[in-house]
Amino acid sequence: MDADHRGKDGRHYNGRLVDENLIVLRRRIHEMKIMEKNIDEPPSEWWAWEKQWHKFYTSDVLELVGLLQILLMNARPSIVLGLGAFLVFSVFMSLFVIFCCLVNIVIRGIQF
Structure with missing residues (x-):
């Protein structure tokens, strides 16, 4: 939905929507x-605690x-990049160990 190609201040957004509140959107x-699907009740096979937390999960x-977004936006870029690099490194190391x-296991065979 693109009603106007220029903002109030005359800026041109190249047909993109301004995403100030993208999470809210x-x-x-x-x-x-969810309302269209009429999902009011969780499945009956769920346990009571799952049904209770299902309401507030989203x-x-x-x-x-x-x-997390607010904390990262207020942090220095080098800290955010360092945390991102650490996360990527951790995932790759975990996959490598697995x-x-x-x-x-395959080389030695499964020993019980």
Whole structure:
């Protein structure tokens, strides 16, 4: 939806929407999709604690993501890049260790 190609101050956004509140927009779209599907009750096979937390799960996750976004936006860029690099390195190292363990199991055979 692109009603006007120029903002109030005359800036040209190249047909893109301004994404100041993109998380809020995503949350509202998600809520509308849920309302369209008429998902009022969780499945009956769920346990009581799952049914209780199901109501607040989306809002809790969105609050956490919003808090993380605020913290990262207020941090220095080098800290954010360092945390990102650490996260990527950790994931690759974990995958490497799992791969090595699987190769070790295959080579030696499964011993009970």
